[in-house]
Amino acid sequence: MLSAGAWRIFPILSDFFESYESYPASMVIGQLQTMKETYEKECISHQTTLHDQAVITVHTRRVPYQVQWDLLKKCMDDLDDIEVILDAHDLAILEGDITFFSGDMDHIVSNRDSILRHTQIEKIVYLGDV
Numbered sequence: 001m002l003s004a005g006a007w008r009i010f011p012i013l014s015d016f017f018e019s020y021e022s023y024p025a026s027m028v029i030g031q032l033q034t035m036k037e038t039y040e041k042e043c044i045s046h047q048t049t050l051h052d053q054a055v056i057t058v059h060t061r062r063v064p065y066q067v068q069w070d071l072l073k074k075c076m077d078d079l080d081d082i083e084v085i086l087d088a089h090d091l092a093i094l095e096g097d098i099t100f101f102s103g104d105m106d107h108i109v110s111n112r113d114s115i116l117r118h119t120q121i122e123k124i125v126y127l128g129d130v
Contacts, residue, residue, distance in 0.1 A: 061090040071118045078107045085115055092120035103127040 020028045049055050065086045072082045081104060092098035100121050102108040105128070108115065112124045 059087060059091050061087050063090065065089060068118050072111075072114065075111050075114045076107055081107045084108075085119060085121070088121050089119035092122065097122040099123040099125060101125050101127055101130070 016032075017028075020031065068086060068089060069082060072085060073079075076082050076085075085100075085108070088098055088100050098121050100108075100115075100123070102124060103126070105126060109124060109126045115121060115124060
């Protein structure tokens with residue numbers, strides 16, 4: 001289990017409780033409930049957006065790309081990541097320039113040169129650099 005300080009929300013809650021330390025518990029709980037409900041509404045809105053096919057479409061790879069699979073397997077040990085890369089490769093062949101954004105430093109970003117050499121992906125950007 002993560003320590004309290006490791007949770008991203010910890011500083012937010014810490015500031016919140018400092019701001020409300022002199023208020024009655026019922027008011028603090030009420031405010032937290034309102035924040036929770038607002039957050040849930042935002043999450044539902046984001047989920048609705050993600051399911052809107054005008055915003056996001058799901059691509060199904062047309063070919064297995066065994067040659068690229070074999071080449072990427074030499075440098076990448078996460079088979080799911082290879083599948084995602086090959087999906088992006090297929091999409092790049094169909095659509096043109098693809099910039100692939102990833103937060104996976106260990107498997108994707110660290111193998112950027114090999115991935116770019118063996119696929120039609122134009123560029124790989126680490127999310128931490130955005």
